[in-house]
Amino acid sequence: MSWLVTGGAGYIGAHVVRALADGGERVVVYDDLSTGSTDRVPDGVPLVVGSVLDRAALEDAIRDHAVTGVVHIAAKKQVGESVELPLYYYRENVTGLATLLEAMTATSVGRLVFSSSAAVYGMPDVELVTEDTPCLPMSPYGESKLIGEWLINAAARAHGIRAASLRYFNVAGAAAPELADSGVFNLIPMVFERLEAGDAPRVFGDDYATPDGTCVRDYIHVKDIASAHLAAARRLTDAPEGTSLVVNIGRGEGSSVQEMVERILKVTGRQDVAPQVTERRPGDPARVVASADRAHEELGWSAGHDLDDMIESAWQGWRHRHG
Numbered sequence: 001m002s003w004l005v006t007g008g009a010g011y012i013g014a015h016v017v018r019a020l021a022d023g024g025e026r027v028v029v030y031d032d033l034s035t036g037s038t039d040r041v042p043d044g045v046p047l048v049v050g051s052v053l054d055r056a057a058l059e060d061a062i063r064d065h066a067v068t069g070v071v072h073i074a075a076k077k078q079v080g081e082s083v084e085l086p087l088y089y090y091r092e093n094v095t096g097l098a099t100l101l102e103a104m105t106a107t108s109v110g111r112l113v114f115s116s117s118a119a120v121y122g123m124p125d126v127e128l129v130t131e132d133t134p135c136l137p138m139s140p141y142g143e144s145k146l147i148g149e150w151l152i153n154a155a156a157r158a159h160g161i162r163a164a165s166l167r168y169f170n171v172a173g174a175a176a177p178e179l180a181d182s183g184v185f186n187l188i189p190m191v192f193e194r195l196e197a198g199d200a201p202r203v204f205g206d207d208y209a210t211p212d213g214t215c216v217r218d219y220i221h222v223k224d225i226a227s228a229h230l231a232a233a234r235r236l237t238d239a240p241e242g243t244s245l246v247v248n249i250g251r252g253e254g255s256s257v258q259e260m261v262e263r264i265l266k267v268t269g270r271q272d273v274a275p276q277v278t279e280r281r282p283g284d285p286a287r288v289v290a291s292a293d294r295a296h297e298e299l300g301w302s303a304g305h306d307l308d309d310m311i312e313s314a315w316q317g318w319r320h321r322h323g
């Protein structure tokens with residue numbers, strides 16, 4: 001198979017590109033370079049610079065590189081920004097996917113792996129979130145991912161596309177320092193930034209109904225996210241027409257903010273620092289932890305990297321970037 005990876009020059013995409021290439025798949029990166037970087041594209045992998053809103057450019061890339069499947073990662077992904085700019089998120093994430101599906105059907109490309117998100121669940125009130133837990137997204141970002149899944153299901157039914165929507169939980173870490181996330185939008189890099197500035201890391205609320213009062217999440221190494229894409233790509237290769245899977249990609253293990261901050265302080269050698277508990281951040285669910293059963297059953301995949309691996313590799317990446 002030959003896979004077009006949209007967003008392949010971004011943080012998650014660059015890891016997926018390497019996992020596919022290492023797994024023996026042919027790969028072409030398609031990226032508008034709005035947040036991606038050419039440095040992340042490995043030697044020998046073609047890069048097509050283009051937007052997912054540009055159907056003609058997508059079809060050209062598919063034809064020029066004899067593409068037989070797409071891994072669609074390109075998207076806007078900041079929850080807060082999506083509340084400020086909902087129309088922009090709907091255009092990039094929903095219209096972008098619809099345009100890609102049009103390009104795929106026009107060129108008879110029949111396999112798609114889609115980056116979805118645990119954000120589709122909103123505030124799930126369950127110990128472990130299964131794929132059958134009701135989806136009640138709390139932001140335009142989460143809505144755009146859920147609508148994306150609906151679009152894909154409809155296209156699978158109508159056009160026979162074989163698809164897998166992967167609902168990522170909290171992605172962290174890096175396979176190499178230069179591949180680390182450059183954004184400071186999530187807990188681990190936000191703690192690094194505070195430490196580097198000489199400030200105490202913040203814990204947004206310690207009065208949740210969780211064992212230590214802080215929010216619990218399912219953190220997953222980006223290398224595991226990448227291997228899940230390879231597993232999904234292989235699963236789709238021989239799947240019957242119209243197959244449309246929805247799969248959680250998490251470890252199935254919860255970690256609290258307090259536990260995470262303590263581990264980060266240990267890895268960075270800053271156990272002298274005392275975290276500062278502040279107000280709750282609006283919109284944060286108390287607990288979001290995956291059931292990883294379906295990923296195991298459907299994809300034969302499970303996570304192999306632990307929290308220290310995520311934090312240590314994220315820290316190496318931070319130091320690489322910030323000197």
Ligand code: WQD
Nearest residue numbers: 077079117119170185186187190202203204215257281284
């Ligand atoms: C984790 C926990 C914070 C910073 C978001 C999106 C989700 C997905 C991943 C894209 C929360 C707490 C954070 C800090 C803190 N994104 N926190 N102090 O909110 O679980 O998920 O990113 O696909 O859709 O919603 O991730 O890393 O922002 O926060 O206490 O300085 O850490 O309140 O409980 P979140 P996060």
